Amino acid sequence: MKFERDVSPGDWRDPAKERRLYARARTELGEVVLHRARARRGGEAQWDGWEEWTISLEGEEILVLHDMASPGVAARRRVQKTVHGSFAGTCMNLSGRHSPLSSGRSVVFATETGTIRFRTHRFSAQALSPQGEVVAERRSGDWGGVRAEVNVVAAVCVFEWGGLDGFLESPLLQFI
Template sequence: MELHHSGRPRDWLNPVKTRQASAEVDTPLGAVRIHRRHSGDLTPFGGYLERWTFSLDGSDVLSVDGMSSPGYPARGRIRRGLGLELLGQSGRLCGSRPLRPSRRHVTLSAGETLRRARPAWPGLVVVDGGGTPRIRFDGARWSFTAPEETDVAFAALFVAARLDPFMTSPLLEIL
């Protein structure tokens, strides 16, 4: 899965102020369209709060409120926890990046739906509430066991927000 920008790549990485940024991610169920809109206040370090909407075949699958620009700012917001709406149900998106690999995760929960990404050599695995693997990422390719709208939206969020550092040691940033 690869992110395709509607403009210049740096436009996707910059905070959204008055304009709207959009991108697409190709998935097994079709293209997931991602829209970033300005939704609120200025955050510390010069960013803005944004609302990210993930659409599949014209219908909204996932909306995340309080997001920031991709990369480091988004990871900081997710570490604190964000509200979301998944297929009409409200939920939460959170993540953690401690030293112990077994405790690193990015978790999306809404109603009865739970998806948790955690490190698994050589990349990561996304499991559902029962611990069944739904998605595997080996560093180059995403593999879906039985793709659903929730799975492809979560994978698109992971790619678009650049959340893969949640799966690595925090010590790598200071080396």
């Protein structure tokens, strides 16, 4: 998979002000694009800078995250509390966990049709199917062996664009 951003680094990290195209990825299934917009909710959502992320594959909407945040720290804070959305018309959740132990660190993309779990393995990040098979792997910043399935591609895109790899890093690294 090849990822590209369509905005400047500053615009990428800042909360979305209006709906617009932010990024795209080239996959075996076709082009995947990310549109971000300010969440259409008041109160906490507006205060915390919630965003609505819409991911489309070849022009067809496949995933909407209703309460995401801008990539990086803000997104990880939201995912730690669980982000809700819809994937191919069904409910989905995105959650992440930190832990000093590598076995306790993960990001989970759960839909009604299956779950993709991201974990750290040696010097790579892996996406696992519910049966435990590796469906995608990132080594040296490049994703390889991404299974050509819509849920796998969507999960990898959200993981990459959200900067969710921070969940897989040891929290002890910040003290070094």
